[in-house]
Amino acid sequence: MSKKIGVFVCHCGTNISATVDVEKVAEETKKNNPRVAYTTTYKYMCSDPGQKLLRDKIKEEGLTGVVVAACSPKMHEHTFRNAAVKTGLNPYHVEISNIREQCSWVHPDIPTGTDKSIDLVRMMTEKTRKDKSLTAIKVPVTKRALVIGGGIAGIQAALDIADGGQEVVMVEREASIGGHMAQLSETFPTLDCSQCIMTPKMVEAAQHDNITMYTWSEIESITGYLGNFDVKIRKKARSVDLDLCTGCSSCWQVCPCKKIKSEFDMGIGNRTAIYIPFPQAIPSKPVIDRENCILFKDARKKNIKPNDSKVCRKCIDACPIAPVKAIDYNQEDEIVDVKIGAIIVATGFRELEDGLYGEYGGGKYEDVITGLQFERLASASGPTEGKIKRPSDGKEPEIVVFIQCVGSRDPAKGCSYCSKTCCMYTAKHTMLYKHKVHDGHAFVFYIDIRCAGKSYEEFSQRAIEEEGATYLRGRVSRVYKKGEKLIVLGADTLTGSVVEIEADMVVLASAMKAQDDAEQFAQKLSIQYDKDKFFSEMHPKLKPVESSSAGIFLAGTCQGPKDIPETVAQAGAAASKVLALLSSDELEREPVVARVDRQLPPVFSTCIGCFYCQKVCPYSAIESEDIKARDGSVIKTVARVNEGLCQGCGLCAATCRSKSVELEGFNDEQIYAEINALEFN
Amino acid sequence: MAEETKFEPRIVAFLCNWCTYAGADLAGTGRNQYQANVRVIKLPCTGGIDPLFLIKAFERGADGILVSGCHPGDCHYNSGNYHARRRWNVFRPLLEFCGINPERIQFSWVSAAEGGKWVETINGVVDTVRALGPFEGYQKINAVGSDASGEAATSGDTG
Numbered sequence: 001m002s003k004k005i006g007v008f009v010c011h012c013g014t015n016i017s018a019t020v021d022v023e024k025v026a027e028e029t030k031k032n033n034p035r036v037a038y039t040t041t042y043k044y045m046c047s048d049p050g051q052k053l054l055r056d057k058i059k060e061e062g063l064t065g066v067v068v069a070a071c072s073p074k075m076h077e078h079t080f081r082n083a084a085v086k087t088g089l090n091p092y093h094v095e096i097s098n099i100r101e102q103c104s105w106v107h108p109d110i111p112t113g114t115d116k117s118i119d120l121v122r123m124m125t126e127k128t129r130k131d132k133s134l135t136a137i138k139v140p141v142t143k144r145a146l147v148i149g150g151g152i153a154g155i156q157a158a159l160d161i162a163d164g165g166q167e168v169v170m171v172e173r174e175a176s177i178g179g180h181m182a183q184l185s186e187t188f189p190t191l192d193c194s195q196c197i198m199t200p201k202m203v204e205a206a207q208h209d210n211i212t213m214y215t216w217s218e219i220e221s222i223t224g225y226l227g228n229f230d231v232k233i234r235k236k237a238r239s240v241d242l243d244l245c246t247g248c249s250s251c252w253q254v255c256p257c258k259k260i261k262s263e264f265d266m267g268i269g270n271r272t273a274i275y276i277p278f279p280q281a282i283p284s285k286p287v288i289d290r291e292n293c294i295l296f297k298d299a300r301k302k303n304i305k306p307n308d309s310k311v312c313r314k315c316i317d318a319c320p321i322a323p324v325k326a327i328d329y330n331q332e333d334e335i336v337d338v339k340i341g342a343i344i345v346a347t348g349f350r351e352l353e354d355g356l357y358g359e360y361g362g363g364k365y366e367d368v369i370t371g372l373q374f375e376r377l378a379s380a381s382g383p384t385e386g387k388i389k390r391p392s393d394g395k396e397p398e399i400v401v402f403i404q405c406v407g408s409r410d411p412a413k414g415c416s417y418c419s420k421t422c423c424m425y426t427a428k429h430t431m432l433y434k435h436k437v438h439d440g441h442a443f444v445f446y447i448d449i450r451c452a453g454k455s456y457e458e459f460s461q462r463a464i465e466e467e468g469a470t471y472l473r474g475r476v477s478r479v480y481k482k483g484e485k486l487i488v489l490g491a492d493t494l495t496g497s498v499v500e501i502e503a504d505m506v507v508l509a510s511a512m513k514a515q516d517d518a519e520q521f522a523q524k525l526s527i528q529y530d531k532d533k534f535f536s537e538m539h540p541k542l543k544p545v546e547s548s549s550a551g552i553f554l555a556g557t558c559q560g561p562k563d564i565p566e567t568v569a570q571a572g573a574a575a576s577k578v579l580a581l582l583s584s585d586e587l588e589r590e591p592v593v594a595r596v597d598r599q600l601p602p603v604f605s606t607c608i609g610c611f612y613c614q615k616v617c618p619y620s621a622i623e624s625e626d627i628k629a630r631d632g633s634v635i636k637t638v639a640r641v642n643e644g645l646c647q648g649c650g651l652c653a654a655t656c657r658s659k660s661v662e663l664e665g666f667n668d669e670q671i672y673a674e675i676n677a678l679e680f681n
Numbered sequence: 682m683a684e685e686t687k688f689e690p691r692i693v694a695f696l697c698n699w700c701t702y703a704g705a706d707l708a709g710t711g712r713n714q715y716q717a718n719v720r721v722i723k724l725p726c727t728g729g730i731d732p733l734f735l736i737k738a739f740e741r742g743a744d745g746i747l748v749s750g751c752h753p754g755d756c757h758y759n760s761g762n763y764h765a766r767r768r769w770n771v772f773r774p775l776l777e778f779c780g781i782n783p784e785r786i787q788f789s790w791v792s793a794a795e796g797g798k799w800v801e802t803i804n805g806v807v808d809t810v811r812a813l814g815p816f817e818g819y820q821k822i823n824a825v826g827s828d829a830s831g832e833a834a835t836s837g838d839t840g
Contacts (some may be wrong), residue, residue: 072706072709073723074692098706098721100709101706101707101708101709101710101716102705102706102709102721103709105709105710105711105712106708106712106713106714106715106717107714107715107717109717110713112717113717115717116717116720119720120721121719122720190718205700210698341808373682414821498736519754522755523754523755526756526758528699528700528755528758528793529790529794530701530794531794531795536793536794547691548699548703548793549757549758592725616728616760616764618758618759618760618761619758647758648725649725649726649728649729649757649758649761650724650725650726650728650729651728651729651758651760651761651764653729653731654728654729654730654764654768655764663725663729664726666725666729668731671722671724671731671734672734672737674722675722675734675737675738675741676737676741678691678693678720678738678741678743679741680743681744
């Protein structure tokens with residue numbers, strides 16, 4: 001029985017109808033295609049009345065196939081398939097012809113757009129003719145979530161999921177959770193102490209019954225799919241046994257390597273080789289920096305096991321744990337396997353590298369520091385205990401110049417976006433500075449002041465009007481050293497004059513960048529990333545926390561620059577998505593999977609058993625199956641697809657020599673139907 | 682040569698669902714205009730594209746074809762784009778052997794974030810094929826079947 005196909009052309013308000021003659025598309029489609037039983041156009045097909053129209057016409061006209069010519073299938077394929085299901089039509093008989101993103105929005109000429117739309121609709125109509133009914137595949141769900149990253153985004157997401165009653169595995173590559181938020185001194189616009197609001201959350205996460213925490217650990221590999229991920233976690237050798245160690249501090253107090261630049265203090269403070277990153281670290285147990293520890297250096301040089309080196313054993317000697325010491329120099333990396341149902345990626349950002357702005361003396365002059373370094377200077381737990389002292393000589397700076405948009409909004413440096421937080425944190429920095437150095441003077445060079453957020457504008461006005469920071473609209477061209485002073489050369493574009501300031505310290509509002517390894521990490525997870533290497537959300541408006549891979553969600557600055565409230569909100573949203581996913585025992589998966597031909601005797605299957613398909617399958621989803629006679633003797637061995645593992649890429653189908661493998665939803669018949677429908681106008 | 686100026690190449694693009702199709706959508710969202718000569722066929726992965734699809738498209742009147750997927754390393758299915766590239770390396774000499782100018786089939790990587798690159802790529806393909814002129818190989822072969830005298834079966838130059 002041939003199919004009765006209905007074609008519904010959407011105006012999308014005027015998004016489509018402005019450049020595509022939708023009536024003509026409907027008319028021509030009806031006229032030239034005998035299988036099209038019904039065509040219509042509608043202002044908004046995705047709206048409730050639009051969907052009702054679709055449902056009504058399927059029933060009234062007895063349609064057995066539907067083409068909706070509208071926006072990208074990535075937008076509403078799901079919507080229209082669901083609408084069809086309500087009428088009893090199998091959803092895989094509904095196809096979308098993309099005449100908005102790939103036609104009306106890119107071809108302004110009406111006849112051109114209309115002709116192309118007619119073609120696109122015809123191609124999809126032909127494909128629909130060959131569509132088969134498919135049944136969604138049910139897969140069981142592992143009720144455990146993985147949170148990658150232990151900053152505020154990861155902690156918030158983990159806590160929300162754990163409070164929702166599900167298990168969470170949290171992986172943090174640093175020695176402590178806390179991320180960048182733990183580094184901040186005070187937060188805008190309330191000036192409450194970051195540590196005071198962050199550390200209780202860190203403790204809560206560490207003590208939560210439902211959260212298993214792996215610090216100093218990284219993701220080795222992720223395989224599997226939505227509901228059933230297999231994750232390997234590499235627990236990097238910490239050289240300290242977390243179960244035995246009590247965090248008593250004896251070891252790091254005696255460590256002789258005291259001049260290692262502290263990563264947590266952004267290089268303006270020092271730490272030892274066996275260390276905890278900061279006093280409130282969680283776990284509050286040390287790690288040995290094997291690169292810098294003299295014992296490990298010696299062992300590497302002599303090519304002996306670290307424990308055999310006798311150069312320095314101060315920390316292990318100081319360790320009061322007996323009889324087995326908590327320090328183990330020979331400890332090795334350990335791989336932990338976990339089964340996971342859903343993943344939240346919260347891997348955060350890094351600050352723009354020093355030295356990219358040579359003209360500002362970044363990385364060259366000690367007293368030119370970044371925003372995060374200033375946070376550490378201003379922090380009560382920082383290397384100066386909150387006193388603003390310039391790094392070179394420890395003098396209190398009388399004049400500080402803050403330069404905004406260093407690395408942001410600067411396509412010349414490969415960073416065209418706005419880092420969003422710098423306007424606010426610079427305003428905050430001027431206040432912190434003024435609160436600590438009462439007669440000091442703060443100058444701020446800015447391009448625009450962008451303070452969109454609750455109480456943000458008021459906060460920045462306060463910095464200018466009440467706290468007396470001098471804001472100058474313009475760029476700085478150069479910073480150079482003259483004696484003990486830093487000369488800042490800039491422009492004030494509002495007065496049209498050149499400004500020269502003799503400063504004691506310069507603070508660069510450095511851009512938020514994607515992590516250095518963001519690209520490789522995205523590839524490990526098979527998720528998409530944008531030109532700046534931030535991970536891409538599924539849809540910029542409607543799916544802001546979903547990644548391009550099902551079951552993997554995004555939270556925080558790994559997706560793009562954002563401040564703490566936004567990060568917390570996004571983490572909560574991602575957590576709620578995960579909770580929804582983990583609330584069911586089974587998930588439905590698109591039945592786009594490969595199938596190997598099976599038929600009645602005497603052929604049984606056209607498969608010749610070459611198993612080339614097995615070689616190309618990225619998921620090891622191809623198994624071999626013996627077709628047996630009644631007496632148990634093997635008639636032939638053929639390939640079989642494990643549909644639980646198959647992800648529907650179609651590699652096997654294209655590789656098969658005997659055309660015995662087909663990809664459901666994109667089988668040869670369907671693709672050839674589309675190609676055959678190419679009648680170029 | 683008035684006829685030549687009128688020639689509008691007919692391009693079929695086989696795109697993977699995850700990268701280039703999404704990139705083409707992004708070009709739309711950004712309202713980046715490009716030449717309308719292209720008809721897109723979406724598949725899950727470029728690794729699932731049978732070379733016969735491309736031959737069939739030529740038979741149906743295409744003058745040029747674009748196959749585009751994810752960048753190396755970015756494939757949603759881990760390795761599909763590598764298989765596509767290998768297949769293309771084998772297929773290309775075969776095309777040349779058959780007398781089809783391999784420039785008529787182009788291969789590219791366009792990610793979901795590269796709306797601009799999609800526009801450049803597709804305009805590039807259209808311009809290249811426009812310069813090559815129409816693909817007449819199949820018409821000539823078909824003409825042999827329909828015309829008993831066989832006069833239409835001329836030189837091996839199939840463009």
